[in-house]
Amino acid sequence: MGELLKVTDLTKRFGGLVAVNHVTFSVREGEIVSVIGPNGAGKSTLFKLISSFLRPTSGEVQFKGERISGLAPHIAARRGVVRTFQETTIFKGMSVRDNVITAHHLRSKAGLAGFYFGSAVARNDQMEFARSAEEIVNFVGLGALAEERASNLPHGHLRALGIAIGLATNPTVLLLDEPFAGMNHEETQRAIELVRDVRGRGVTILLVEHDMPAVMKISDRIVVLNFGERIAEGTPQEIQNNEKVIEAYLGRVDESIGL
């Protein structure tokens, strides 16, 4: 298991505010790694830096030995690093199936002109997209809702759709933005299963999350940020017993982090 994603000395400043401060860590192939931290710790910024939505002030992110930071989101996606968003970011006006079919963009072999004139390659792509979308929609458990307009989906299903959209791009690393936020216990259990299944498909996962019990359950390793700095890294066991982490979360033992 080699290092797939390597974050080196990554820094992002917004004016006087240092949102991410010299953060270094790496993700190995096939792992589930979580980034946690109190509000404002710089988790979202870190995410945007890795997926190239933001340009770092200094430092870099490498994927398979190549720099992917500071480019553009679609280039990072093309290389295999794809992010999902929180629930409201879907193609609202499309059906569930069309959402997933659209997200197959990176798998198309034909160009836009080919699709326009209906070339053989394009028709083949079209069939392949439909078949694969069917499979992915069933995989995330939305099979019965494939025809439904995405804006009509309830909460928990929107997350699943977000993951389905991510999967459609055939990612090597999938970045999940708070996949368990706002879910009840049962929904969280199902979502944890889903994320594990996604890993089972050979996708490496990096996630940002607030729900501590879920993070402890699912992660192979955890990176803890506070005020933009990495204060700890380790297995869930190590993190639970880490002084600095406990201090960062209100400085005392707190139920909300599952201790």
Next chain:
Amino acid sequence: MSFRGKIAAVAAFLIVVFVVVPWLIAATGRSDLYYTLTSVALLAIAGAGVWITFYIGRINMGQGAYALIGGYACAILVVKCGISFWVSLPLAGLVCAAASVLVGLPILRLRGTYFCMITLVFTEVARLSALALPITNGAKGISNIPLPGPIEVFGVVLVPDFSTLANSRLAFYFLSAGLMVLCFAGLYRLVHSRMGQLCLSLQQNEELASSIGVNIANLRVIAYAISSFLGGVGGALFISISQSIYPSSFTVNDSLNFMLSCFLGGLGYVFGPIIGTFVLYFGWDLLFTTGEYQLLIYSTILIALILVLPNGILSLRPYGWKRGT
């Protein structure tokens, strides 16, 4: 609608446009209607361009500028360079597409009202440039543009010289209606191909689109270039009919009308601009008899229509018809 239903609807539309209308006009002797319908057709072509920019989620209030640029480009190519109208027509479109790429690269990053406001300025910029530049002949414009010449392939005359025709109005009607049908057939195909799906993804969420690997900057510029190409073709067609062009041939009002026709027809329907332009144009003319109240009544009706039918006229369907796209 089923596939058969669609074929039937298209066939009916073509028969009405190319057979019934000329026949009715000949029977009633109202040959002035040719000019009106020709205008509707060429304005609908430019409107189709605005519709595409709506489809990628941008409100385009600058189509008049491209119609003006296309018109001037065509006039200059025909009058000063002596190039045939039939070559100048697509060239005028290409000139506009090229101009729109240059303009679009920086401004397409803007969204919502910001993009809208910038495009609103374009028409005025184009008008003032036409006034100031030497090649456009200032306020005098370019007049005495010759009628389109013949198209001959190996000595076979495909299209006769328009100046030799007894009824050039009919010829112009067929020309612009034909181009309109071509344009909307192409647009329909575009919207229902992969490109349409990607444009729709831009309209609904650009961030998500870029995260699934779509080069959004590129796609926006391509869509905008197609849009401006159609604006240019519309403008070029206009000058071949009016045989003249002035800086005021297309004004901010026209730009707004292009946008309005899209709204009115329905942004969700490819053929919206045709219906929208038709209703706008004839609605205005019909209210002519109300004299000074024309604008008041016209705008009240428009506001009411947009309130009652936010999805456009095409969202009105006879009872029992299934909603299609």
